[in-house]
Amino acid sequence: SQQGEEDPQALSIQEGENATMNCSYKTSINNLQWYRQNSGRGLVHLILIRSNEREKHSGRLRVTLDTSKKSSSLLITASRAADTASYFCATDEGNRDDKIIFGKGTRLHILP
């Protein structure tokens, strides 16, 4: 089963532009994570935001969380070719603190 769902499914932007991806989820959560997957480095953790946080930054990444709307967004600023990858949000199930559930992902393509 999929808890989170990313939007859009695919996104192509010019190098240097900003990319925004969204994630919606169904049940209450303790935290939400974003992961990136490309053929070169596999699946890599980007950032974790807890349910009592509204915004978090890491380098060129900015994540927001709106628990009232059950949604999160990932913003990548000043995109680079190396940002081409699939991006997944992953959430726990709120009432349990063990596994996380991944969405289907957004496929981001950075055009030169």
Place this chain on the structure above:
Amino acid sequence: GAGVSQSPRYKVAKRGQDVALRCDPISGHVSLFWYQQALGQGPEFLTYFQNEAQLDKSGLPSDRFFAERPEGSVSTLKIQRTQQEDSAVYLCASSLVAGSSYEQYFGPGTRLTVT
């Protein structure tokens, strides 16, 4: 330091064969997860270990799937009588502590093709 490793990286099995996929987590990591990822999809949870205890196996698709982590480190995912629908990438991940509030470190995956 060494990350999560998985072997083999690629496996081709004839339908009906049994396969065993190995995962070496980061040393000292308490939690270990197995996921199945179909092409174009996100990883789907299969099972979770905390040390040697299998605390959740709700994602295993059938009783042909079996996972173990007998000494709380290396884990093996076994699939008996493989079927074509088992073709996927199998990912292993480990986490330093128990719980969902910590990042998971993923291995490169084993791509299983059942012919």
